[in-house]
Amino acid sequence: MSGRGSQPVRVLAAGVYPQAWLVTGVILSLVAGQGMRGVVPPWAVALCVVAAAVAGVAGRRARHVGGAAAILGAGVVSAIALSAVTGSSWSVTLLVVGLACGAPWLGGRYLHQQDELADEAAQRARLQERSRIAQDMHDSLGHELNLLALRAGAIEMDTTLTSRHQGAASELRAGASLAITQLAAVIGMLRGDGPVAWGPTSPDIAGLVRRAADAGMDMTLERNGPEDAAIPVVRCIHRVIQEGITNAARHAPGSAVTVKIDSSAEETQVTVINTPPNMSLRRRPGSQTGFVALKERLQACGGTLSAGPHHGGFRLIARVPRGGAG
Template identity: 35%
Template sequence: MKITIALLLAAGLALWNGVGLAASGAVWQVLLAIVLGVAAFFLGRRSAGSRDTWVLLAAAVASTPFAFLNAWDWGAGLAFYGVGFVLPWFAGRFRRQQLDLIAAGGERVRALEREQALIAAEARRRERERIAADMHDSLGHELALIALRAGLLELTPGLGPEQRAAAGELRAAAGSATEQLRQTIGLLTDDAEPTLTPADESVGDLVARAASAGLDVGLTTTGSATPSRAADRALHRVVQESLTNAAKHAPGTPVTVRVEHGPDATVVTVHNALSTVVSAVSGGRGLHGLAERVRLTGGTFHAGPADGGFTVTATIPHRETP
């Protein structure tokens, strides 16, 4: 709108001067140059490729003959108009570039702020998963061992009714605490199974620790272990969760762990017999988490009743999937 008014004023001044309506042509030439300069400045501020630039150029060219019919030397006048038109246009273009740079800088700052917010949110999520993994791998396993000890105590011959009932209550309380722990893990991980690395412990150490807590467990290993780090973590997790489930749901029953290392994959099988002791109902988070972890390594997972008990079988490739 401002540019249109300026162009109309420029054309009017040029015609007025050209038809002799002004007493002094020089005054109107100066006014015409000012109007064209203002229009050129605002056009320069517009985005590149604007067709208004050509409109202004056409108006300047068209008004020049009328402006100089009664005025100065043509050479001096054309130079005057050229400077009055070109310089304001470049000034407007410079201002446009300044504004574009300021806008781009502001957008870049906002983009960096959004990126930092995403990084901070991801860091908080990873910290929650780390805490959840620590709780699941340490507290969950220890609670399962407490339930195991209580279950063994409950089955001890010659135990009085009150002591047997107390042992049963302790076992039930440990199972309840385990379920509450699983619910807390669900809150910390947005209902996703933690996938971070468990404690740095070999499968042999894990089985020995469970045996020292009273679990009747035996380990058989064949072949040479050459898995990747991810496969080794998955192997440890499968055995740990299987022993935890056996201690929780089948206390007092024998458990066998068989690890077969092949050239390309490791097959782990954990089997426990059925228990006569009623256990707390599981939320199933552990087995679902195991299946997902093994799947991420490119392996297979199966868990279910077999051979008069419960069997967990996982095939874990040694190479990490891309």
């Protein structure tokens, strides 16, 4: 038998169509009931056993009880009608239908409910474990970030340092404080506390580039055309630039980064280009997950993303429609 021809058999055997199983069980029990006229032949007992098996499978696989109730009701009506036509005992036929189909089906439904309860218990256990892990992350990472912020604050207050070094310490302290806030938001989301408004409410693109420059990166920002006032679009642009700067800092330390924002009446194009890296500096590997998430974010805004090598460095180009939803 070919794979295509055996597919319906495998589907039925897997209990995908529980109503068909129940119909089969009812028919077998009706036939067995009609055969019990004063004596109980072995074939009738065998039919009852098969009917009970398929009815039990139907009860365990069924998701809804409405169709099963209709089938069992039709079986009861058929039992009375067949008994009237053939002259057999309708009470015996009804008893066979009830014992060979009705009772096993109820037993299957009980097992089905037990399976659902077990699944719910497992889901609750997973949620509790996720909440516990989230709390552990909050406690451990929050502790380290708070210590980092305290150390940065102490450096910032050191009068023996130059104003440039104090400013760098101030930026470090502010970044650690922001990371603590964002960590709390993410942990709340993992614990199921509700939706999280992620990202800056009022994205500051110039501030993003300035902070990267203050951190020691060679940054250039170029703007052409009117600025888009739509917050979702600005958030998308902010996210693109953030990913481009992060990518350059991780994979091309010491490179010069140029951010270009070209706006027209139809769309805004953001280009982030970094020159070849300083090979004497250590580069960190990446997982490419940032580009995947960024592409999904741009698709939500109705935009597109392209990225790849460019003159020994790297170039990231994003296009976002003016006023796109995000």
